[in-house]
Amino acid sequence: MRDPYEVLGVPRTAEASAIKSAYRKLAKKLHPDSNKNDPKAAMRFAEVNSAYEIVGDEKKRKQFDAGEIDAEGKPRFQGFEGFGAHPGAHPGAGPGGAHFETFSWGPEGMRRGGGGPEGAGMGGFEDVLNNMFGLGGRARRGRGGAGAGPQHFETEGFAEPPPAGRDVEVPVTITLAEAAKGGTRRVHLPTGKDVEVKIPAGLSDGQQIRLKGQGLPGPGMVGDALITVTIAPHPLFELDGNNLRVELPLTPYEAILGGKVRVPTLDGAVDLSIPAGTNSGRTFRLKGKGLAAKRGTGDLLVRVRIVLPETADPELDELMRKWRDEKPYDPRKGME
Numbered sequence: 001m002r003d004p005y006e007v008l009g010v011p012r013t014a015e016a017s018a019i020k021s022a023y024r025k026l027a028k029k030l031h032p033d034s035n036k037n038d039p040k041a042a043m044r045f046a047e048v049n050s051a052y053e054i055v056g057d058e059k060k061r062k063q064f065d066a067g068e069i070d071a072e073g074k075p076r077f078q079g080f081e082g083f084g085a086h087p088g089a090h091p092g093a094g095p096g097g098a099h100f101e102t103f104s105w106g107p108e109g110m111r112r113g114g115g116g117p118e119g120a121g122m123g124g125f126e127d128v129l130n131n132m133f134g135l136g137g138r139a140r141r142g143r144g145g146a147g148a149g150p151q152h153f154e155t156e157g158f159a160e161p162p163p164a165g166r167d168v169e170v171p172v173t174i175t176l177a178e179a180a181k182g183g184t185r186r187v188h189l190p191t192g193k194d195v196e197v198k199i200p201a202g203l204s205d206g207q208q209i210r211l212k213g214q215g216l217p218g219p220g221m222v223g224d225a226l227i228t229v230t231i232a233p234h235p236l237f238e239l240d241g242n243n244l245r246v247e248l249p250l251t252p253y254e255a256i257l258g259g260k261v262r263v264p265t266l267d268g269a270v271d272l273s274i275p276a277g278t279n280s281g282r283t284f285r286l287k288g289k290g291l292a293a294k295r296g297t298g299d300l301l302v303r304v305r306i307v308l309p310e311t312a313d314p315e316l317d318e319l320m321r322k323w324r325d326e327k328p329y330d331p332r333k334g335m336e
Contacts, residue, residue: 001071004051004064012065016058023052028235032175049173049232073171074190167215167223172197176234179203180266180291189214189225197227202292205231205239236264242298243290249307250274252316263302265289272302280306 005012008022026048028034035041054073055061063069070076168190174183182201188194197209208226215223231239238245248263258276262269265286272284283303290298309316 001047001050004054004071007047007051008055010055016056019052019055023048023056024233024235027233031235032177034235045232046173049230053171053173053230072188166218167226169226169228171228171230173230173232174199174203175232176237176239177266179205179229179231187227191216191225195225199229202294203229203231204242204291204293205229237266237300239291240298240301242293242296243301244298245301245303248272248302248304250278250280250304252306252308254278255280255304255306263300265300274304278304280304 001007005014008019008026010019010022014022027045030041030045030048032042032045035045050072053060054064054069054071060069060073064071067076170187170189172185172187174185178185178199180201182203183199185197185199186194187197191214193214195211195214197211199209203209206228208228211225211227213222214225217223236246244266246264248261250261254261254274255278256276258274258278260271260273263272263286266289270286270289272286281303283301286300286302288297289300292298
């Protein structure tokens with residue numbers, strides 16, 4: 001994935017508020033509900049969400065800036081200091097400066113990837129591994145010769161140190177519509193495998209989906225994959241538990257005279273009756289128009305806001321002056 005700062009169009013020095021603002025603008029512009037016939041917009045929306053998962057989270061942002069994780073949130077292996085290396089050693093360092101970028105366990109034992117001079121510091125590396133895994137046997141090199149090929153460890157009953165099976169966590173961002181109605185998502189696991197994950201309807205922000213046996217393997221067991229779900233911000237609706245909140249603009253005459261107005265919901269727009277004399281800030285509840293969950297379906301909370309015309313209107317100005325002079329009132333009485 002591209003650099004998350006580049007995806008969101010913000011500099012690395014951007015404040016958290018600026019990052020959030022940039023994300024909301026892009027999310028609103030690229031949201032699938034507003035671009036149903038544009039697959040590229042959906043792809044960009046997913047990319048924007050993934051970028052915000054990194055730099056929108058204070059901890060992950062620090063880890064990314066420090067080079068500890070990549071643009072997908074995966075750990076970057078930095079190597080170990082101490083296996084015959086000096087602190088700060090790098091690939092290609094001289095004697096005593098061996099640095100191992102990666103290593104992994106496989107059917108043929110330990111395989112080294114990257115690193116410094118051939119064989120540099122391997123004695124210390126093997127000793128540390130023997131101590132780490134409590135191995136009483138001796139280590140020998142693979143048949144590829146000194147410093148080449150996989151490394152095999154001969155121990156009592158083990159051909160190599162057995163890694164422990166463990167769970168892995170994978171963050172996934174879904175849309176509000178997916179949270180409400182369910183769906184499927186293709187997820188890339190740290191094991192290198194791609195799987196289709198079923199998103200159940202009514203999933204809440206922060207919930208996890210457990211995929212049995214999709215974690216890291218170990219002797220006699222395999223861990224699980226824990227899919228942690230984040231619901232992306234919606235351009236109109238705001239999550240409040242199982243309830244949804246939406247702000248509904250009203251004209252002055254709708255607020256004063258009342259009438260029916262159209263209100264958006266996840267299932268399509270519905271009519272809402274506005275009583276005459278409705279003040280800005282009043283909240284109306286539409287039952288059952290929120291998110292479904294085990295404990296029941298939430299509601300849609302509609303908060304009205306009176307909005308004046310975008311352009312000046314001399315007649316409205318004159319009416320307000322006449323009202324001010326002939327029928328004054330103080331809505332802030334008693335606040336001082």
